[in-house]
Amino acid sequence: MLSQDENLWYKDAVIYQLHVRTFCDSNGDGVGDFRGLTSKLDYLQELGINAIWLLPFFPSPLRDDGYDIADYTSVHPAYGSLQDFKDFLAAAHSRRLRVITEMVVNHTSDQHPWFQEARSSRENPKRDWYVWSDTDSRYQGVRIIFIDTEMSNWAWDPVSKSYYWHRFFSHQPDLNYDNPAVREAIWEVMKFWLDIGVDGFRLDAVPYLIERDGTSCENLPETHEVIRDFRKRIDLAYAGKMLLAEANQRPADVRSYFGNGDEFHMAFHFPLMPRMFLAVKLEDRKPIIEILEQTPQIPDTCQWCIFLRNHDELTLETVTDIERDYMYDEYAVDKAMRINLGIRRRLAPMMENDRRRVELLTGLLLSMPGTPIIYYGDEIGMGDNVYLGDRNGVRTPMQWNGGWNAGFSSADPERLYSPLISNPVYGYQAINVDSQTRSAHSLLSWTKSVIQTRNAFRVFSRGSIEFLNPSNHRVLAYVRCLGEEKVLVVNNLSSSAQAVELNLQSYKKHIPIEMFGRNLFPRVGDLPYLLTLGPYQFYWFRLRRI
Ligand code: NOJ
Numbered sequence: 236m237l238s239q240d241e242n243l244w245y246k247d248a249v250i251y252q253l254h255v256r257t258f259c260d261s262n263g264d265g266v267g268d269f270r271g272l273t274s275k276l277d278y279l280q281e282l283g284i285n286a287i288w289l290l291p292f293f294p295s296p297l298r299d300d301g302y303d304i305a306d307y308t309s310v311h312p313a314y315g316s317l318q319d320f321k322d323f324l325a326a327a328h329s330r331r332l333r334v335i336t337e338m339v340v341n342h343t344s345d346q347h348p349w350f351q352e353a354r355s356s357r358e359n360p361k362r363d364w365y366v367w368s369d370t371d372s373r374y375q376g377v378r379i380i381f382i383d384t385e386m387s388n389w390a391w392d393p394v395s396k397s398y399y400w401h402r403f404f405s406h407q408p409d410l411n412y413d414n415p416a417v418r419e420a421i422w423e424v425m426k427f428w429l430d431i432g433v434d435g436f437r438l439d440a441v442p443y444l445i446e447r448d449g450t451s452c453e454n455l456p457e458t459h460e461v462i463r464d465f466r467k468r469i470d471l472a473y474a475g476k477m478l479l480a481e482a483n484q485r486p487a488d489v490r491s492y493f494g495n496g497d498e499f500h501m502a503f504h505f506p507l508m509p510r511m512f513l514a515v516k517l518e519d520r521k522p523i524i525e526i527l528e529q530t531p532q533i534p535d536t537c538q539w540c541i542f543l544r545n546h547d548e549l550t551l552e553t554v555t556d557i558e559r560d561y562m563y564d565e566y567a568v569d570k571a572m573r574i575n576l577g578i579r580r581r582l583a584p585m586m587e588n589d590r591r592r593v594e595l596l597t598g599l600l601l602s603m604p605g606t607p608i609i610y611y612g613d614e615i616g617m618g619d620n621v622y623l624g625d626r627n628g629v630r631t632p633m634q635w636n637g638g639w640n641a642g643f644s645s646a647d648p649e650r651l652y653s654p655l656i657s658n659p660v661y662g663y664q665a666i667n668v669d670s671q672t673r674s675a676h677s678l679l680s681w682t683k684s685v686i687q688t689r690n691a692f693r694v695f696s697r698g699s700i701e702f703l704n705p706s707n708h709r710v711l712a713y714v715r716c717l718g719e720e721k722v723l724v725v726n727n728l729s730s731s732a733q734a735v736e737l738n739l740q741s742y743k744k745h746i747p748i749e750m751f752g753r754n755l756f757p758r759v760g761d762l763p764y765l766l767t768l769g770p771y772q773f774y775w776f777r778l779r780r781i
Contacts, residue, residue, distance in 0.1 A: 237578075243550045244333065245286070245477040245501055245606060246538045247696040249686055251279055252545060254290035254300070254612035256652055257692035260644035264652040267632070267643070269310070269319035273326045275609065278668065282614060282679075285687035286333040289438060289481075290546060296346050296406070300546070300630065302337075302439060303344035303407050324432055331575070333434035335479065341440040342407040351409050355392045364417050365408045366446060375399070377452045383575050401476050402443045402452075412444045412461050423467060429469070438462075438499075441492065443481045449767070451624030453643045462498045475754050477501060479540060483536035483552055486530045490557070504539040504605060506553040509629040511543065511599055512585070513558060515592060515771075516565045517763050518729035520711035522558075523599075524702055530746055538606035543596055544613060545770035547586075547626055548577030571621045581629050588660060590616075590678060591771035595726060597682060598773045601689045602715070602724045604700050614682045615671050618661020623653065636669035688750050688775070694720040703737050708767070710735040714778070721778040723747060727768035736763035747776035 237244075239524055241491045269292075272468065279287065291301030292314050310320050327334050343350055352361040379385050380402055380560040389398040390405035410417050425436065433781035445457040470591075480492040480502035480752070489506075492499045507530075510522035533539070549566075551559045559576070566580040566585050578585070586592040593616060600607045606743030612633055620628040631653050635642030641655050641663030648655070654660055671677035689695045698717035705712060715722045727733045739745070739759045747756040747764075758781060766774070 242475045243536060244475070244693075245479075247690075247693065248333065249284045249601075249605050250286045250288050250335070250540070250606060250608040251282065251284040251611065252288045252290070252542075254630060254632075255292050255548065257611065257630055258643075259635070260646065263645040264313065265644050265646035266292070267652075268312045268313065269315040270324045273286070273319075273323045276330055276332065278325055279332060282611065283683055283690055285288055285331065285690075286335060286434070288335040289337065291337045291339060291496065296344055298344070298406050299404055300626075302339050303342075303346075303404070304339050305344045305346040306348075308427045314738045321431060321583050326470075328432070335435040335477065336428055336433045336438055337438040337439060338421075338425060338428075339439040340410070341443050342409045344628065345406045345408055348623055351412075353408075354392050354399075357395055357500075358597040362395075363414050364411055364420075366411050368396075368398045368400070371398045374446055374448065374452055377446075381575055396664075398440055400446065402440065409443065409446075412458070418461060418464065424466065425465065425469070426472075427478060429473045435479060435500075437479045437481060439481050441480050441485060442488075452523070453480075453550045454484065454491060458496065459491065459498060462492065463494060466498055471711040483550055485553055486526065490531040490533065491762060493523055493533045493537040496725065497538045499624060500536065500538045501538045501606060504541050505550065506530075507539075507603075508542060509540045509549060509551055509554050509558070509562060511596060512566065512580060513548070513562065514711070514728050515596065516561070518709050520708055520726075520728060524710060527700075529704075540608055541600060541603060541605035542608040542610070543600055544580075544582045544610045544629070545586075545608070546610070546630055546767040548574045548579045549743060550575075550577040551574050569621065575652050577717050579619070579621055579628055581617060581619040582610070583656075584612045584618050584661065588616065589771075593678065594681065595728070595771045595773055598685065598724075598775070599711075599726060601685055602695060602722075602775060604698070604715070606696065607689075609682075614679055615668055616661075616678045617666055618656045618657060618658065620654065634663040636667050637664045641667060642669070670678075684751065692720060692722065692777075694722050698722070703739075705737055707733055707735045709733050712737055719780075721745070722750070724773065725766060725768065725776075726773040727771060732767065732769050734765065736765050738747065739764045743780050744781045745778040746781060750775040750777055 252689040255272050256267040258267040259275050260267050261270035273341055293304045294306040294309055294311050295301045295303050310317050349361055349364050352359050353365045363555035377388055392399055396611055401408050442453040444461050445455045446452045477500045482489050482492050483505045486506055489502050492502050506526050510526045513522040567573050572580055632643040632655050694715045694717040698715040701714045703712040711726045713724050742759050748759045
């Protein structure tokens with residue numbers, strides 16, 4: 236049995252997010268699979284991450300990259316068998332890597348047998364598993380999420396001649412959580428994967444589980460009730476498992492998904508993410524401080540999940556119209572870079588391949604409060620292809636080496652599930668794991684060393700944060716504290732050299748030790764502490780009492 240503290244493993248995790256199909260193809264059919272992924276676990280272990288979040292790998296028509304599930308309890312044949320998944324899980328666990336999988340709870344594919352039955356006739360016992368209506372005028376005013384593709388949250392079903400409710404693509408009908416049979420069925424699915432041994436779930440699209448007339452149909456009390464019920468069941472039978480909420484909402488609304496420590500263990504901090512990019516563009520710490528000040532406290536057993544990029548567009552749903560326009564102007568001039576209310580680009584190209592800015596943002600990700608998530612490929616600075624449609628441009632094959640298909644697959648290039656990135660700047664000949672492993676100065680080697688440093692100090696994962704307010708607002712400085720462990724982080728968000736005077740009076744008689752070179756800096760005295768930083772430079776200091 237795990238100790239109380241070990242049950243909080245998610246607080247100390249560094250999570251690596253990947254899709255099995257993008258990672259490594261073991262059988263030469265052009266699609267990544269579990270055997271391929273298993274063969275790359277050494278790489279992930281050496282990177283220093285300690286948990287893997289897998290995007291949906293279940294049978295699916297793949298019209299939403301697997302978020303359209305047609306069978307919750309098997310593996311898509313292109314990715315291998317259930318046994319291959321179990322072998323992968325055992326191999327990951329033997330390396331002390333935890334595995335988090337997807338629970339797409341809000342909707343299924345229209346190809347799922349549940350929906351096929353439900354639409355077959357109005358009398359079918361599964362009819363009430365989905366949300367039907369004779370008109371498309373119910374729940375007026377509920378926002379549409381995929382605004383580039385969907386005109387309405389209702390779709391016409393020609394088979395049963397009625398409308399069904401969907402918050403995402405029209406081929407993804409929403410399940411009806413007012414029906415206890417649906418909750419039981421989804422609980423059976425959770426048990427299936429928990430019994431196999433997965434360590435936690437990311438619950439997709441949680442704000443939308445329940446609909447009520449006259450509301451936004453988001454974050455309703457009844458939805459929280461569903462979550463509490465799942466959580467209670469998990470706590471009773473599966474200690475040490477973790478639930479992560481995907482709730483793309485304002486901080487106060489996301490806060491509600493932690494409940495009193497009886498809903499989610501973790502939730503993504505969606506509003507913080509675009510503000511890190513804003514701060515670097517504006518060369519001003521304000522957007523970051525403001526959003527963290529608006530972020531309510533969360534229960535002790537809970538943790539935020541923070542991230543820079545993921546498999547979706549960089550969502551701009553939680554910023555103001557002015558901020559959104561600014562982000563579009565600065566980061567997505569080409570309209571092809573935009574989708575829905577967001578930007579479909581990877582980290583390195585957004586930073587114009589400027590290593591200093593990529594490092595600065597990664598340094599923020601790894602030093603601010605929360606469990607960081609690294610999106611596959613960002614550790615080597617992979618590029619994107621905004622012309623691939625939907626969000627596929629940030630889902631191209633992992634670039635392992637400069638050889639055939641980037642070492643991803645032995646298939647003919649035409650057969651790959653997606654073209655590789657092949658331009659001279661971000662193409663696999665230029666950007667790949669193999670060449671970056673050989674260089675001690677590559678982005679990959681650098682990323683490994685920062686992760687290693689973070690992992691060596693619990694203050695990063697569990698400590699408090701106190702912002703310093705130097706008059707130079709191009710500098711973002713904070714102290715993380717956990718008992719005697721104290722770390723000072725100073726970031727220059729600007730493209731020019733900066734000097735900053737920090738008020739470190741509470742840390743008098745401390746010596747700052749730079750954490751990567753382990754060099755001693757002048758001790759903190761009575762005067763403001765003066766530091767100079769080059770463009771986009773940052774420091775992590777341990778503060779050691781004399
Ligand atoms: C959120 C997922 O991250 C996204 O990729 C997907 O399209 C929607 N949920 C719908 O499932």
